[in-house]
Amino acid sequence: MRIKGKTIFFDSPPVITGHAGVVGKKEGEGPLAEDFDAIFEDTTMGQQSYELAESAMLHDAIIRALSSAQKSPSEVDMILSGDLLDQCMGSAFALKDLEIPSIGLFGACSTMALSLSVGSMLIDGGAKCIVAGTSSHFCSSERQFRFPLEYGGQRPPTSQWTVTGAGSAVVEQMGAGIQVKAVQIGTITDLGITDANNMGAAMAPAAARTIHDFLRDTNTKPQNYDLILTGDLGYTGTQLLYELMQQEYRIKLEGRHNDCGMMIFNLKEQDVNSGGSGCGCSASVLCSHIMKRMEKGKLKKVLFVATGALMSPTSSKQGNSIPGIAHAVLLEV
Numbered sequence: 001m002r003i004k005g006k007t008i009f010f011d012s013p014p015v016i017t018g019h020a021g022v023v024g025k026k027e028g029e030g031p032l033a034e035d036f037d038a039i040f041e042d043t044t045m046g047q048q049s050y051e052l053a054e055s056a057m058l059h060d061a062i063i064r065a066l067s068s069a070q071k072s073p074s075e076v077d078m079i080l081s082g083d084l085l086d087q088c089m090g091s092a093f094a095l096k097d098l099e100i101p102s103i104g105l106f107g108a109c110s111t112m113a114l115s116l117s118v119g120s121m122l123i124d125g126g127a128k129c130i131v132a133g134t135s136s137h138f139c140s141s142e143r144q145f146r147f148p149l150e151y152g153g154q155r156p157p158t159s160q161w162t163v164t165g166a167g168s169a170v171v172e173q174m175g176a177g178i179q180v181k182a183v184q185i186g187t188i189t190d191l192g193i194t195d196a197n198n199m200g201a202a203m204a205p206a207a208a209r210t211i212h213d214f215l216r217d218t219n220t221k222p223q224n225y226d227l228i229l230t231g232d233l234g235y236t237g238t239q240l241l242y243e244l245m246q247q248e249y250r251i252k253l254e255g256r257h258n259d260c261g262m263m264i265f266n267l268k269e270q271d272v273n274s275g276g277s278g279c280g281c282s283a284s285v286l287c288s289h290i291m292k293r294m295e296k297g298k299l300k301k302v303l304f305v306a307t308g309a310l311m312s313p314t315s316s317k318q319g320n321s322i323p324g325i326a327h328a329v330l331l332e333v
Contacts, residue, residue: 084108
């Protein structure tokens with residue numbers, strides 16, 4: 001492992017040997033339906049609460065990823081996961097019966113990139129096999145961060161729909177699969193956005209900063225990648241990202257970029273305002289649609305930049321701004 005600027009390069013790249021992305025009913029009605037490993041028509045998952053349903057969904061994604069890698073839980077050194085719920089309880093209840101040493105992470109919607117990054121560094125440090133994952137659920141997230149579902153509050157055009165979904169990836173020292181060539185742990189960026197219904201605006205500056213720093217450290221341009229994938233800026237945040245990259249760094253992303261929050265839903269037909277959000281958005285898209293395209297040779301070099309809004313119910317009620325962060329993972333086949 002060597003570091004240049006803010007980017008960590010792996011001389012012996014860790015390998016993603018298994019992966020899975022699962023979603024709920026609404027997400028299964030979107031344009032990526034054929035690539036998800038499971039679509040749950042009952043988003044309660046037979047559980048007594050939406051929070052437990054989210055845990056059941058994450059547990060399912062982890063088991064599917066392990067099966068894909070032909071690994072049993074006993075062969076995993078550590079599992080890294082987090083979510084949007086208080087104290088990351090969605091992950092805690094998902095993992096508690098797996099008997100795997102666990103590391104809880106909070107990166108908000110950037111958690112999939114964060115867990116892959118930290119897990120890859122653990123592999124480089126000597127671990128043989130780790131699992132990275134995360135999840136979100138529309139109903140559990142809405143009532144924690146905004147209003148009870150029964151309130152029926154109006155959603156402004158800038159708001160995003162929290163994805164009911166989960167993603168998981170198995171990372172090993174060696175094997176056949178997608179290589180993690182480099183990662184970058186993001187820097188918190190805060191331009192003073194306070195609107196909890198405009199996550200895209202809060203996260204776009206962090207995404208621009210991380211993408212710029214990664215391109216600088218690797219001496220590359222957007223044209224060097226098949227895809228620069230953010231998650232989850234949605235439509236509003238994506239437009240702001242393009243403006244920031246052009247104004248601040250003179251870099252044009254259009255044509256090489258897409259956003260998980262725009263990919264997972266049909267914005268015109270599914271009434272999701274600015275698109276998808278939540279930990280499970282980029283996790284489910286990356287661990288199903290993107291990785292399957294990479295394995296088929298349709299994508300060879302992907303820069304995955306997951307974004308997170310580092311807010312809490314308390315900070316929002318106190319009128320504080322919403323700091324953003326974005327972590328980057330370079331994937332190659």
